[in-house]
Amino acid sequence: MRGDQQLTTHNRQPFSMDYKPTINLPRTGFAMKADLAQREPKMLAEWEAQNRYAQLQAHTAQREHAFILHDGPPYANGAIHLGHAVNKILKDAVVRSKLMAGFRSPYIPGWDCHGLPIEIAVEKKVGKVGQKVDATEFRKLCRDYASAQIDLQRKDFKRLGVLGDWEHPYRTMDLKYEADILRALARVYANGHVVRGFKPVHWCFDCGSALAEAEIEYADKQSPAIDVAYDALDPKSLAAKFGVTVGDGDIVAVPIWTTTPWTLPASLAVTLGPQLDYVLVEGPARAGRRVLLVLAETLAGKALARYGVERVKVLGRAQGESLASFSPLPSGEGGRRPGEGSGGSKPHGDTEPSPQPLSRGERGLKHPFYDREIALILGEHVSAEEGTGAVHTAPGHGVEDFQVGQKYGLVENTPANVLNPVGANGVYLPGTPTFEGQHIWKANDTIIELLRERGVLLHAAKITHSYPHCWRHRTPIAFRTTPQWFIGMERAGLRESAMRAIRNDVTFYPSWGEERIAGMVEGRPDWCISRQRTWGVPIALFVHKRNAEPHPRSVELLEQVAQRVEKNGVDAWYALEPSELLGDEAKDYDKVTDILDVWFDSGTSHFCVLDQRAELARKPGDQVIYLEGSDQHRGWFQSSLLTSCAMHDHAPFDEVLTHGFTVDAQGRKMSKSLGNGIEPQDVMKHYGADILRLWIASADYRNEMALSDEILKRVADSYRRIRNTARFLLGNLDGFDPAQHLLPAEQCLLLDQWAVQCAFDVQQAVVAAYARYDFPEIVQRVQNFCTNEMGALYLDITKDRLYTMPLDSRARRSAQSAMYRILEAMVRWLAPLLSFTSEEIWQHMPRTMVLDGKVVERDASVLFHTWYDGLAATQGSPERRRWWGDLLSVREAASRVLEGMRKDGKIGSSLDAKLVIHADPAIVARYHEVADELRFFFIVSDLRLDRGAQPEGAVLTELEGADVYVAASVSEAPKCVRCWHHREDVGIHAGHPELCGRCVENVEAYEGRGSGESRRWF
């Protein structure tokens, strides 16, 4: 503040007489030094002792509408990191802003407790299930582990200043929650969305389990790339389709290109593109026999070059369509039932599957090393971009392969161990010829060798390509077709329901979230909800031993199981004797032992939490927001949306907000190896949680959020400006009792009305920004207000009045009234962002407050209140805004002139100078009324408005339609020792020879004579 040197006690010249008692210096217990690292834990302890969260709920219980932020549960594993802090603090800011906006806004934090990472952590301690501990004991250890992790995280979440029901969080392993998961499953099942399917799923051999889409990440992998000849069983008839006649020992083969040799044991077909053009060409001879190859025309040259054939000799042409050896099933037959979509195929029919599919009488190809006929079929997915234009097809190991295999009846008619000969651990199943017991990644080399020996390996190389990996193990995954449970996207209109909700019912922040999730839901495959693991909620269905169909009374049975789980946990399912529920039927049914995907656990929290807890009950007009990192478009937002649509045909949320991830100042991901990580615990230890909170609020969460020590220092500076402004306001409110001293707006001095108007304008912007979750805009506005309107102007100008005028003078009470109102507003603007500092300010504010026109004792928390409505907008008309705008422009010009004089050593402070302002008569007339007090607004000892011509050395300011000149000079008048203004009337008064006229009046008022100086405008 530029006026800092004015009227501070330490550098004042001593008065000849002691006028110090007549000066009102600010006083407050609100410390200049924030000391947040020490102060915040104490405040937390106090809030906990008072049970602040319960108090707050009681205070707001009667509010008409609820706005509920439903917590996406973090996984209960490991200490919190910066990402957790960002997520929880943004949530807290939303909850608090909704409270301020007048909503009921309960916040129930949650934890996701089941699942593999916890199993792995427990396995590390006690080994796998069945080694040293049984499943029941193992689950107990998982539960204990998760509980300990929750305690660890909860402590840090609270330390961030996040307000919530930390003593009653929701945990997906709570027995009631586990039971409700089963009830949710029953509802989804009852609505016809659950299906048992036989389908390729992403499989991690280290997890030993299927993976969700969200659990996969892509990374480079080196793989073999081989070309393999599939010889025609009837070479003459295949060649004839190209119009070519071949001799008796000639080989006609279709080469395929693959990067997964290990899938060849599961090879059932070769697929051609029906619209592609194929050529029959001369290939490399094999053991003296002539070899003719079928290749896509556009790829033939490249492929032959790989095989060492330099010259392409085309013998004949044919379109893919004419080359198939085999017809698709008429639609409607086979595994896929109407309305079932791709998840509905039935793995084990009532009859034994025949080993060979239907044929149309033509012979196909030979498997390269097994005695198996390979069908030559057609698929639109085959392209001529790379390879040979012919695709080896293993429905057990790929989605497109599976789909085309289904179309031709290959899936239905192939035994399960032939369709997918690979076990859960990545090893070929017993009975797999040649490769039984080998791991698939190791088998690649063996297979290539075998192909070479048999003369069908046309080429072998290595390539590096982007390949899906398990996000936990970082190991390559594969597709395995296994019996699994699915929520079918095409069943009972689920995809349409979800798309409708996205398009019509949900508001996304930022708005691109809508396209993102819509694109994902539009294209996603069926949701595989089963896992072959231990720590989770069982898919508590009884399936028929013969056809694996769920029991006809499954919905009712699920409820009976849920009641047992609610009492005794998930072990109740494993301990259950089927006859207890099924009676005599029990002999025909098996219990499903798969557990549910944990995404189903957390995805049903809208039912298990939002629909269960009394404080979260909603009525029409109430709203729910979900707020998570932007990766949750394919994670929790989607699993929640799908389960809710499957249960209720509507979205569980009205609004979805996503935030980006944290990076360092150079935009790099934070990591241990780069050493650029910043832990929230360290920030709280050094700076305090409010600094972390202010950073999060000011960073643009819609993008990546950069943090570094340098950035933290800048945020701490910015915090200090806000804190100092609050402190100055508090200091000047010393002795101010709103009950007695608060002046109505229209009785306040003009400058004070302007200050309140500025606060009013800021509040409009701040409240609107909170409503659209634009936190950076809020920080910017508040920051500017503290720096510009307050720091550089109002606080500086009012010092004179507050310090030198009588305590109870109207002019002083007017400034205090404005400051009181501004602070009441400002503390609320800050409350959603700075949870500690806002309460600290609140505690130091006047003990009484005016609320709805009544004087009341100030209560325990700013959060009990809504946006301040006591800011009067008396200076907001266009005329008044122009009046102030022009005056501020002139003041800015004057400040530049005075600053120049100070630099030249002509003056010390601006009070050593006087100003003459030259303007045209209309302008002079506009400010004529306030002219006598303008010197206070400009903080100079004298100011004169003049209609005369431009004086020499004056500085021009251009206002709209008028020129104004500012001329400054050093004041020759003597200086008043009390107020430091240079005034001609210093020395006139015999009793106070060192004082100016108005100081004499003010001192006499202090002594009980007269009412002191009077001030109307500034």
Ligand SMILES: [Zn+2]
């Ligand atoms: Zn894995």
Ligand SMILES: [Zn+2]
């Ligand atoms: Zn004076």
